Amino acid sequence: METARAPETPARASLPEDLCRQMGEWRHDLHRNPELGFSEKRTSGIIAAHLRSAGIAVHEGVGGTGIVGVLQRGTGSGAIAIRAEMDALPIPEENDFGYASATPDTMHACGHDGHASMLLGAALYLARQGTFDGTAVFIFQPDEENGRGARAMISDGLFERFPIDAIYALHNLPGLAPGRVAVRSGAVMACEDTFRIELTGKGTHAAMPHRGVDPIVAGAQVVSALQTIVSREMDPVESAVVSVTDFMTSGVRNVIPGQVVITGDARSYSPQTGDVIDAAMRRIASGIAAAHRAECAVRYNREFTATINTPREADIVARLAATLFGADEVDADCPPLLASDDFGAFLEHRPGAYFFLGNGTDGSNGRALHNPRYDFNDDILARGAEFWTRLIETRLPA
Incomplete structure (x- = not known):
């Protein structure tokens, strides 16, 4: 099977320090104020406001509380989508740090606060100083935990209203070293x-x-x-x-x-x-x-539905991650998990890839997802956002 050509990475520095600091602040705010599926009104409002402030076209209410941001550069016809989830879980938090959940019996125990923050950071960077030719589509999805959000957005005409060539997503993974990337072709989630x-x-x-x-x-x-x-x-x-x-x-x-x-x-x-x-x-x-x-x-x-990566897009993720972070930081044929994610519904309609970003092995960062003492690792925000910016720039080269 022919594999995708290794992306050429634009030569530039890592994300600005002020943006990295902002991502941490957004993440803590979202963690402190979690919202369950299809109730993410505050969360989606904050995300929409930041996207608009950067000049990104914002479409609200897609599939309920979903947000789609569209950023176009140049005259290229290519379009790449990146998805992050926004919803929390009905779990009472047992952490006692300053940004612990202020909402009873609700917490971000799966890291969607981090996923949304890093995608928002990538979107703002690309809007302000990104170099690409085509259309970047930023999808902020509601209700992943109950498996209804992706299908709600699809039923609301997501792919007809926002035509794309491929779609990507990541999920943090406790137990994997911080920032390490794991991906595979074929079934990655059940x-x-x-x-x-x-x-x-x-x-x-x-x-x-x-x-x-x-x-x-x-x-x-x-x-x-x-x-x-x-x-x-x-x-x-x-x-x-x-x-x-x-x-x-x-x-x-x-x-x-x-x-x-x-x-x-x-x-x-x-x-x-x-x-x-x-x-x-x-x-x-x-x-x-x-x-x-x-x-x-x-x-x-x-x-x-099962999350099944298309071979070309899984190879693109592995090669880009190796270019950015080093080959030793990438497992290009990781074992699949029997956990589930409704990102698989998107992959029934478009090519794409879903991969894991290590959340850490110690303390709250190493605790299992859905554990009341779990916490997303702020140290991987920059790496996730950096990956998204380079993905857009390499898939939609100027």
Whole structure:
């Protein structure tokens, strides 16, 4: 397979110190004032105001609270998009630093405050002194955490209103050394499917089980049998996970309940694998329910599509990162993760690449994403913004 030509990096210094300082200030402000998906009104307002101040055309309300900034230079017809998320998580923060969340039960536990800040910094630099020929499109997306924001923007005509040739995104990764880049061609993040299995029996006194139909016994067997889907239904070389995450009943100490609800999560790297899991789950749950004289209803929902990088764009990321930061700082064939990101929905429509930027291995920077003591690493803001500015300048050369 032919690989993309290594980008020629424009010769210039790193981002100005005042811009790097501003990115840190924006990040702390967003962290202190987190907003959940489709409620990012303050966040999107701040971003829109900064973009306008730099002369960037701003389109608000795309897909709800989404923001699209458009910056055109010269007469080039090429257009490259970069996406960052804006939403926080419904998690109470346990950090005690000065910019900790001031919103109860809500925090930026995934680093979207950092992603948005570095993209905003890159956009302002490009507007003020960037050298490129074409159109840079800056996408600030709502509601990534629930997997609805990307599709909302697409349904709102994102690609028709803002034609682009390719789209890129990054995500910080705790456990990876600060600023190190990891990318791969093909599947880099998984599908996420959710399921709900409802078993209906006949409630009765705990001392008289023969007078009822016990959905707990049936449900317990369903939970155990679901573990055979990956081990016995899937090709061993395929990666998949089926996890039961809740088992709910209406019973009390001396009452066998009439209903059990089992919910959970399934991950894989292709819709075809999801089809196998879906069909097997329905067959297993229905068969066990019938054996126990219970009724069964299964809902299997496709929440996130897999994030699948196109080979050329993944190669562009790896080569540019190696040019900017050194080959030793880049893993061009990193293992895929079974976590999910709705950036995959964009990649169903346009070529592009999603990559990881190391957040650190120590302290709050090394804690897992979605952990109440996690924090984005301010030291990687400049590296992320620098990458975005050079990507635009190399993909849209003047």
